[in-house]
Amino acid sequence: MTAAQLMLAVLWIGLTLYALLAGADFGAGFWDLLAxxxxxxxxxxxxxEEVIGPVxxxxxxxxxxxxxxxxxxxPPVFAAVMSTLYLPLTLAALGIIARGAAFAFRKxxxxxxxxRLFGAAFALSSVVTPYFLGTVAGAVASxxxxxxxxxxxxxxxxxxxxxxxxxxxxxxxxxYLAAMYLCHDARRLGRPDLAAAYRRRALVTGLAVGVLxxxxxxxxxxDAPALSGNLVHRALPLVIGSGLAGAASLALLVARRYxxxxxxxxxxxxxxxxGWAVAQYPYMLPPGTxxxxxxxxPAVLAAVLVVTGAGAVILLPSLAWLLILFQRQPxxxxxxxx
Amino acid sequence: xxVGVRAAGPADLVAxxxxxxxxxxxxxxxxxxGVGLPALTAFAEWRAIRTGQPVxxxxxxxxxxxxxxxFAVGAVSGTILSFEMGLLWPGLMxxxxxxxxxxxxxxxxxxxxxxxxxxxxxYGWDRLPRRVHLLTAVPIxxxxxxxxxxxxxxxxxxxxxxxxxxxxxxVTGVRPWAAMFNPATAPQTIxxxxxxxxxxxxxxxxxxxxGMLRGGRDRYHRLGFLIPFTAAAVLxxxxxxxxxxxxxxxxxxxxxxxxxxxxxxxxxxxxxxxxGGVVRDGQLRYAIEIPDGxxxxxxxxxxxxxxxxxxxPVADRPPVTPVHLAFDLMVGVGFGLLLLGAWLLLAWWxxxxxxxPALFLRLAVLAGAGSVAALEAGWVVTEVGRQPWxxxxxxxxxxxxxxxxxxxxxxxxxAATYVVLxxxxxxxxxxxxxxxxxxxxxxxxxxxxxxPQAAPxxxxx
Ligand code: HDD
Ligand code: HEM
Ligand code: HEM
Numbered sequence: 001m002t003a004a005q006l007m008l009a010v011l012w013i014g015l016t017l018y019a020l021l022a023g024a025d026f027g028a029g030f031w032d033l034l035a036x037x038x039x040x041x042x043x044x045x046x047x048x049e050e051v052i053g054p055v056x057x058x059x060x061x062x063x064x065x066x067x068x069x070x071x072x073x074x075p076p077v078f079a080a081v082m083s084t085l086y087l088p089l090t091l092a093a094l095g096i097i098a099r100g101a102a103f104a105f106r107k108x109x110x111x112x113x114x115x116r117l118f119g120a121a122f123a124l125s126s127v128v129t130p131y132f133l134g135t136v137a138g139a140v141a142s143x144x145x146x147x148x149x150x151x152x153x154x155x156x157x158x159x160x161x162x163x164x165x166x167x168x169x170x171x172x173x174x175x176y177l178a179a180m181y182l183c184h185d186a187r188r189l190g191r192p193d194l195a196a197a198y199r200r201r202a203l204v205t206g207l208a209v210g211v212l213x214x215x216x217x218x219x220x221x222x223d224a225p226a227l228s229g230n231l232v233h234r235a236l237p238l239v240i241g242s243g244l245a246g247a248a249s250l251a252l253l254v255a256r257r258y259x260x261x262x263x264x265x266x267x268x269x270x271x272x273x274x275g276w277a278v279a280q281y282p283y284m285l286p287p288g289t290x291x292x293x294x295x296x297x298p299a300v301l302a303a304v305l306v307v308t309g310a311g312a313v314i315l316l317p318s319l320a321w322l323l324i325l326f327q328r329q330p331x332x333x334x335x336x337x338x
Numbered sequence: 339x340x341v342g343v344r345a346a347g348p349a350d351l352v353a354x355x356x357x358x359x360x361x362x363x364x365x366x367x368x369x370x371x372g373v374g375l376p377a378l379t380a381f382a383e384w385r386a387i388r389t390g391q392p393v394x395x396x397x398x399x400x401x402x403x404x405x406x407x408x409f410a411v412g413a414v415s416g417t418i419l420s421f422e423m424g425l426l427w428p429g430l431m432x433x434x435x436x437x438x439x440x441x442x443x444x445x446x447x448x449x450x451x452x453x454x455x456x457x458x459x460x461y462g463w464d465r466l467p468r469r470v471h472l473l474t475a476v477p478i479x480x481x482x483x484x485x486x487x488x489x490x491x492x493x494x495x496x497x498x499x500x501x502x503x504x505x506x507x508x509v510t511g512v513r514p515w516a517a518m519f520n521p522a523t524a525p526q527t528i529x530x531x532x533x534x535x536x537x538x539x540x541x542x543x544x545x546x547x548x549g550m551l552r553g554g555r556d557r558y559h560r561l562g563f564l565i566p567f568t569a570a571a572v573l574x575x576x577x578x579x580x581x582x583x584x585x586x587x588x589x590x591x592x593x594x595x596x597x598x599x600x601x602x603x604x605x606x607x608x609x610x611x612x613x614g615g616v617v618r619d620g621q622l623r624y625a626i627e628i629p630d631g632x633x634x635x636x637x638x639x640x641x642x643x644x645x646x647x648x649x650x651p652v653a654d655r656p657p658v659t660p661v662h663l664a665f666d667l668m669v670g671v672g673f674g675l676l677l678l679g680a681w682l683l684l685a686w687w688x689x690x691x692x693x694x695p696a697l698f699l700r701l702a703v704l705a706g707a708g709s710v711a712a713l714e715a716g717w718v719v720t721e722v723g724r725q726p727w728x729x730x731x732x733x734x735x736x737x738x739x740x741x742x743x744x745x746x747x748x749x750x751x752x753a754a755t756y757v758v759l760x761x762x763x764x765x766x767x768x769x770x771x772x773x774x775x776x777x778x779x780x781x782x783x784x785x786x787x788x789x790p791q792a793a794p795x796x797x798x799x
């Protein structure tokens with residue numbers, strides 16, 4: 001494996017983690033949006049805040065990680081994607097601001113109309129942001145981002161069937177992941193009624209995403225034939241694997257195995273992301289830009305890979321501690337006592 | 339790689355610069371608090387453990403909550419910056435992204451550690467033994483300072499590009515560590531990290547100064563004022579020395595910038611120090627002159643030769659008036675803060691108390707805004723003084739900008755977003771500050787456990 005290939009793999013691992021962790025956060029915002037009126041929705045919103053509060057920042061650093069690795073490892077790709085897809089990416093960036101800030105502010109405010117306002121901003125941007133990020137994925141996958149600065153079509157590059165499919169799939173997947181994660185958390189926090197509600201939602205969205213993905217094959221066949229050709233050949237095992245894991249997740253949800261379903265659902269999403277990568281390899285900007293042409297010099301790749309490895313050694317135990325701590329209840333009566 | 343066929347219009351270039359300046363100018367205030375507040379909070383918590391006095395713990399808890407909210411806002415504003423590097427400056431990133439990638443990658447890890455431990459620190463407030471809890475602040479402080487170091491070393495590289503060769507417009511022979519540890523890294527990072535602690539100290543103290551002027555004279559207010567103010571005041575003389583170092587560095591490495599800072603148009607010896615003034619007809623006018631001042635400061639002798647703007651073509655000169663005035667503002671504030679600190683020192687030495695006149699507290703309120711003004715002014719000096727280059731001597735800003743049309747619309751959108759964000763942040767922080775001294779009260783930072791089903795109070799909008 002060359003350094004450039006290793007870098008690609010690290011980049012894709014980062015993207016996968018972003019999709020799985022931050023995706024669930026976005027999805028939680030989706031359910032926040034649909035939680036209903038102020039009084040009726042309060043228990044659900046409370047659960048959502050409780051569950052994503054301590055971890056959401058850590059979850060979202062994966063995006064920064066991916067951006068930085070992309071501009072360091074494959075600078076011309078970063079420049080081409082950012083300049084041609086300037087519009088959806090600006091909108092996604094605004095969504096990220098609105099979302100992060102509103103979530104923080106809602107928790108820190110105690111006046112109802114403000115909570116409503118911040119809550120609405122949080123929930124709306126949770127849906128809008130993954131949509132635009134999905135359209136970006138669709139633009140790259142369907143070969144609409146040529147190398148060079150703003151060399152592609154500024155509108156049609158992300159307003160096309162594949163991009164719309166990407167956007168809708170992203171929103172749907174986020175919603176599904178969140179509903180599925182929330183089942184276990186609701187049960188853990190002693191709210192079996194909410195667990196049942198989220199189980200229903202997870203089943204519905206899971207089915208919907210599955211149907212959409214199947215329909216998507218037809219879309220890709222017409223709109224991005226090169227990609228779809230590879231998806232049903234080279235990447236077929238991963239595509240089938242994703243389907244099986246998805247079906248298993250639905251079965252586990254029916255059986256109320258809420259912890260186990262986390263594994264299979266994550267597997268389904270991971271398999272489809274890596275299926276896309278395999279189908280597109282070795283091109284980073286299909287149809288004509290293989291990664292070898294755009295990779296940074298070996299010294300840079302080596303330095304960043306070494307730093308990444310060393311960073312992971314510190315990072316992973318810290319992250320594990322956060323997640324473990326987070327499953328623990330507060331010690332009663334230790335507020336502000338030395 | 340391939341150069342785009344489009345070209346950005348001048349209006350779009352200006353819009354892109356303004357958007358960058360706005361986003362950075364906004365982020366940097368949050369970034370300073372992200373570096374400084376954890377240290378302040380940890381100090382208060384440490385005092386609480388040492389003395390057993392609840393007032394320290396109350397302060398620590400309050401600061402921790404503010405830290406949580408500010409961290410969340412700092413994180414989003416920083417994420418936007420990562421986008422903007424590509425959305426606005428693809429010409430820079432497409433060619434040089436790999437040269438400055440290493441410090442940004444390191445910074446990414448520092449953020450990650452910081453985000454994780456901010457989560458642990460806030461969520462663990464009631465869940466961890468006090469001492470263990472205090473220890474979890476250490477990684478926050480370390481990674482905050484480290485991230486400031488990394489990102490400013492990337493900025494230093496734009497001033498002193500090193501560690502690569504340019505062949506046919508492409509970059510080869512990249513030595514990422516040499517790029518990161520370029521000659522400007524030491525002066526800039528030292529000056530910036532000190533600035534971060536100063537801004538945090540003076541800003542936090544100014545909140546309590548307001549409270550004391552309104553009659554809050556209890557221990558909570560006094561300590562809330564004294565701890566951050568003393569820390570910042572102690573750093574002020576060090577910061578002035580660091581600024582002097584930065585200016586002396588420029589004399590040797592970026593003489594054009596120093597010439598713009600001081601409004602020196604003609605190369606020569608016996609160059610005076612200029613205070614104030616504006617550029618008219620190619621000369622600095624209406625300035626107060628201190629004879630031989632600049633020559634003395636740079637070389638300790640009046641005969642020291644200072645390179646003027648006449649050594650570079652007109653097209654390569656930065657705009658002088660804003661750079662010069664911004665520099666004067668920064669230095670003026672720096673000395674003003676020094677005097678204010680000296681006043682406190684004097685009063686403390688004589689009476690073990692704050693200076694009696696209310697003027698002291700009024701000035702202390704101003705010191706918060708003043709330190710932020712110095713911070714922003716310093717960045718204007720650095721960034722505008724580097725113009726017309728984005729990478730000094732290698733890449734012009736005009737060649738780095740995204741050639742796509744419509745950047746002006748983007749600026750309007752982003753500016754509106756930042757206005758809303760500013761109003762909301764200030765409002766929420768004020769509510770946090772006014773929520774009473776019971777820091778365990780109903781308002782929570784996003785990383786904390788939600789307060790037990792606190793039903794919001796109804797009010798009419
Ligand atoms: C609290 C803030 C603060 C204060 C009181 C000062 N500075 Fe400063 N200055 C900064 C905050 C700052 C900064 C915002 O942090 C900058 C921008 C870039 C950098 O590295 O530091 C800066 C840049 C900067 C530069 C340009 C460096 C470069 O472009 O490489 C010079 C020459 C000085 N400063 C000099 C001074 C002097 C002589 C001061 C004496 C009073 C001073 N500063 C006080
Ligand atoms: C590490 C940090 C920084 C990096 C990498 C960086 C990068 C850039 C880039 C790429 C530009 C656009 C090109 C140009 O106009 O030269 C720019 C411009 C600018 N930045 Fe920075 N910057 C940093 C820190 C800051 C901060 C903290 C401020 C705070 C005020 C700031 C203020 C400005 C201003 C005022 C401009 C516009 C200059 C002009 O148009 O004349 N920068 N910066
Ligand atoms: C002198 C300039 C800068 C300093 C000192 C600085 C420092 C910091 C700090 C301390 C944080 C942590 C958040 C907080 O505590 O509030 C932060 C967040 C962030 N900054 Fe900056 N920054 C600077 C400029 C930049 C620039 C130019 C970029 C973009 C390229 C950037 C990207 C980010 C990102 C992505 C985050 C979010 C990280 C997270 O989620 O924790 N920063 N910055």
